[in-house]
Amino acid sequence: MVETAPVLRTADLSVYYGSVRVISGVTLDLETHKITSIIGPSGSGKSTLLRCFNRMNDLIPSFRMSGQVLFDGQDIYAAGVDPTEIRYQIGMVFQRPNPFPKSIYDNVAFGPRVNGFKGDLPGLVEQSIRRAALWDEVKDRLKESALSLSGGQQQRLCIARALAVEPQVILMDEPCSALDPISTLAIEELMRELSREYSIVIVTHNMQQAARVSDFTAFLMGREDKVSELIEYGETRQIFTTPGDERTEAYITGRFG
Amino acid sequence: MAVISQGEFRRRMNRRKLEGHIFHALCLLAILIALSMLGALLLNIASEGIMRVNWSFITSFPSRHPEQAGIQAALLGSIYVVTLAGALAFIFGVGAAIYLEEYAARNWFARIIQINISNLAGVPSIVYGILGLEIFVRYLALGKSVIAGGLTLALLALPIVIIASEEAIRAVPSSIREGGYALGATRWQAIWNLVLPQAFPGILTGVILAVSRAIGETAPLIVMGALTFVPFAPDSPLSRFTVLPIQIFNWVSRPQEGFHQAAAAGIIVLLVLLLSMNAVAVLLRNKFQNRLEG
16 A cells, blocks of 8 residues: 555644534544545534535634644645635535536536636536536436436536536535435445545445445544544544444444434 | 313314314405405506507696696606616615625624614605605705606615515525535625525515515605606606606596596506516516526
8 A cells, every 4th residue: 555645634623613612632634545434423523524624614703723724734724825725626515415506517617617717618527527427317418407406416416516626635524414325325436436536535424334435434522521522533444343442432333323 | 092082072173174164264255355455446447547548648748638648758757767766776785685695794783784774664755755855856966857766766675675685695595605615616706606696586576576666656756856747758867757656646636537537547557567567577587597497
């Protein structure tokens, strides 16, 4: 196995909403071209942590953080860093498919357009939809509304939309929780495929999914004072077979959560 | 074992069903009363005025002779003033709504502004007339002109447009904005490309409501000095004018029977104008909705 530099790292990252601390002291290295899953009970701050990676939390007025998030070695919260630029390089797929009420084509073309892409847009759209394993299903209806697609197709369209800006990292916030098992399988296969070219971070409450798709797993959990911390982080196989912390073991064996 | 015995349940069930029927009947009665009032009004107007509605009525100017009196000046005045008011209220109303919903901080100051806009929507229209007279007619020296009338009615329509636009913008799910931001869209791009197209049908509904109200307004325009007898078509934004409701009011207050018929005919023209403006807006809105939903 070739060792590469981590694409994202957090250093002593704590998150506050107003004066309430929700995540405390997370230090984590996310590997390039790997799938990392973030698991943990409901309310353990998985999504909050994920949204620190593309500064999505900036949209919440009461959000504050301390510590650092480094992307390719650069502090993305440093003064003068434009969150728009970060989001351009770190894509995101949301829990519920959120296609824009526009045509399938315009959904995928949206990112390149707003970022001023000047090349072969139809080619880029096709390539992105192909990479999201959706091309055969939509190639004859690109002008139709994206809302006419099924839930699973919509989610793959959202992945295609994220791929169209060629990000380095794709963040996925429970991307399958609103989907049926067959669509879930399709997305999981797609993630394995995409991890050759992209670094992927996925939040999931489905432990089987984490075990199936991810290379690394981070387990978050709230302490007694409700503040979440990183309990354990390591290779997925190790976390699921020989967890080092008894709370991890209790969680993955389904004793709570 | 159920909480109530079967016999008891049946007895109560009959009573419950009866209550349902009574409620149904009362609701039906309410709509019938409302509709019959409207029907009586329309019938009354139509029977009195329909024979006066013809091309020469629409193209003639008011006259001392009831049978020669026409509505051209008032019709054109209404169209100009209301179009101007609608366009201004649309531009400033949507702008204000975007600012309040997308840019303004959510603090006590924003809340005070919100409450005051809601209050403005309930201010009697004559107050806007006084405002228009002071600001547009006198201070800005626009005179008692089409443009001053349009500005006055725009003020009246503005709170309605702002409130409807804010609601339409608020109804756009935040997941759509987030989806845009996550692709590297700036705030302006997310608003322009994602929020506004989706909010547009709702915004248009607000504009329809506001324009419908403005087109029937008489009091503020009388206060700001619109004429009641205008034997010429308004030919510039600064020319003096009258509008349909003022013309109708003028005719109704004359003693001659002929003018009463002219008033009824004027009401028919006003209703047709109102309905056709609404129809255009509804068509526009539906077209937009279909484009979104596909």
